Amino acid sequence: MVINEGLELVTQSKKTRRPQARTEKARSNMISVATSMFAEKGYDATAIRDVEIKAGVQRGMLIYHFGSKKDFWKRVVDSIWSIIKSKREKHISILAKLPPEDGVKWLIKFHVTFAAEYPMMTRMISQEGAQDSWRIEYIVSAFMKPGVDAMRPYLSRALNLSDEDFAHWYYIMISASSTIFAREHEFKYLFGFKSREESVIKAHSDMLVTMLTHDSLVNKN
């Protein structure tokens, strides 16, 4: 995954903008290669020098551009979440137009489709959620909590869930919608077919919608 692949071509014809564009490309290359490194190997196993080598930039560039490994990690995480943040406003307008039952189904389908498209995000959260550190605190306070706070009133009303029930429902939903894709190699070894294929994604979404919205859950209170 390399962002701004076409940039070089544009800048070659505009000599004056070349250094700035190069800087941008170096920054985005570092963020791009580090996303999978942080998500798959974790923070401690990701060496600054390895990121620079993989991104094809000179030694020292990472600290020059981002200040510290900690600040760089935050920049990588911000960059992943900017994708979901940009969709959040759109969600609210879609949900406002749907009857609650359809809205809940739509939200579940969205989570499944998104998790299949961006397995790196689930890997990053699983990686950091495994231990207590400033990193999981950052992810929760900057991204997960605002998302949960935005969804909770809508879902709790539609499904008639108490705050505690909602916590359970939410963890069942986010894990069941994403693990089959985040652990795609394990799934392939185990069942012999690929999880991130359109028909498999749809089947997963259908089963999950049935489970997460069925009557005995909705009407239990």
Place this chain on the structure above:
Amino acid sequence: MVINEGLELVTQSKKTRRPQARTEKARSNMISVATSMFAEKGYDATAIRDVEIKAGVQRGMLIYHFGSKKDFWKRVVDSIWSIIKSKREKHISILAKLPPEDGVKWLIKFHVTFAAEYPMMTRMISQEGAQDSWRIEYIVSAFMKPGVDAMRPYLSRALNLSDEDFAHWYYIMISASSTIFAREHEFKYLFGFKSREESVIKAHSDMLVTMLTHDSLVNKN
């Protein structure tokens, strides 16, 4: 977590067996400290020397006892799975005595309770499932596949699931039963209460049983 804590006392009165007991204690200490290191930080970020220091053994002991980092990792994973393997035979005799519907419920409850007690196992699988390597291949072929093969006929019959449906049901079940505990710090930051408490474990199990066994799933074919 230190295995064989009481061993020192026994061996002090039996001078001749002391060196052997010390060796056993050194081996089990290394396995014990490495379990959480491998699960939380991953294979690459876990240094042999750090395991030796944490286990309180001399430099060089890990390779002396286990041959290589790769063989040591396998030994750690074998040790975690020996817990679940020992329960598998017991399961089969329990399930044989229950009506299918109760058997399925019992299996789901078992997975939730086990995941709450041993979050390290989920962390280890998530850690390794995030990328393709000899490690996830080993975990799947040595442990997950035999478990799935043992459960599949029973569950598919009880829930009337095709092989493909079973793959989805299985991933929903294993992820939804364990993530809330494996990512306990994230859960605490997000919802303000602890997931690995008896009442919370029970509430989680109850909601999951309802979702995973309800009629429209069972009778859909």
